[in-house]
Amino acid sequence: MVKVSVIAPKEDISSNADIEIVKTLESSNADYVYFKNVNDDLYPDLLIEAYEKAEENRLDYVVLNSQGLDTEEIGIYELEGFEGDIFETDFKITSKLIKKSLIKDTFDKDMYLFNFDVILSAVRFSFLDSDVVFEEESLGNxxxxxxxxxxxxxxxxxxxxxxxxxxxxxxxxxxxxxxxxxxxxxxxxxxxxxxxxxxxxxxxxxxxxxxxxxxxxxxxxxxxxxxxxTEDFNEFKKYIPYYYIKLDVIDLKDEIVEIEMENRRIRQETNRLNKMNRDILNSKSWSLTKPLRDIKRTM
Incomplete structure (x- = not known):
């Protein structure tokens, strides 16, 4: 039985016994559907991984990456508890594997708004611990x-x-x-x-x-x-540079936080290795540490 229906304008990923490529939602035969952007580079194994997670945990949809999420503990979520943090994740329609039964005829026909019907209708959802990046959505003019x-x-x-x-x-x-x-x-x-x-x-x-x-x-x-x-565009142009400066400062602060976290991790690892080294050099087991003791005496 087909597990996933990929809805795409053309067959630009390989299909197999688990995945079918169809052009419309109505022609899909699987319990889970994926709306593919033709420009996204997608691996079929990722869809099967998402399918298995959805089936095991009775999920309405699975986001195919962990963008904007703390990956130390990816759980099963409900929107009311997740709240506004959902907007910081990759929640585009093209980054979701969706349970077909969730989709209703009343959902918006525009795919951007259709996506919000999916998000707002879902009871349970989760993410994959993946760094795959999908093409940014365009809102037009x-x-x-x-x-x-x-x-x-x-x-x-x-x-x-x-x-x-x-x-x-x-x-x-x-x-x-x-x-x-x-x-x-x-x-x-x-x-x-x-x-x-x-x-x-x-x-x-x-x-x-x-x-x-x-x-x-x-x-x-x-x-x-x-x-x-502001009164007009000319006045706006006087103020908007300060916005860009503030934006750069925030980006810089985020980079500093990341550097500090990495430095903290390095210090912890260094301390752990130093302690391990001291324990070995100070060990009373002569047969194990004699070569190291000889090195220590020459230092």
């Missing part, structure tokens, strides 16, 4: 990005997950919109600024603005304020 991200908001309330996910969602939105702004050509930046400003002003007048302003990080608040409270 700034109009499409604003529209798609804003359509996530009512899903949070419809699935009764607003309270648990609001902070993660608000920060996710601002990070995504900044990346959209940062990616546009210079001659399109002013137009993008005004479109973002229109959206941000609507946020200010929304009844849940207090939740928004309390929940976002300082860095995201800085970007939001630079857009929302």
């Amino acid at each position: 700034i109009d499409e990005a604003i529209s798609k991200i804003n359509r996530i908001f009512p899903k949070l309330t419809d699935y009764r997950m607003y309270g648990a996910l609001k902070e993660g969602f608000f920060n996710y939105k601002l990070k995504k919109l900044f990346y959209c702004y940062d990616a546009v050509p210079e001659d399109e930046q002013e137009e993008t600024y005004w479109k973002l400003k229109d959206d941000f002003i609507q946020i200010i007048y929304h009844p849940l603005y207090l939740d928004f302003t309390v929940g976002i990080s300082r860095l995201n608040k800085m970007f939001f304020d630079d857009i929302a409270y």
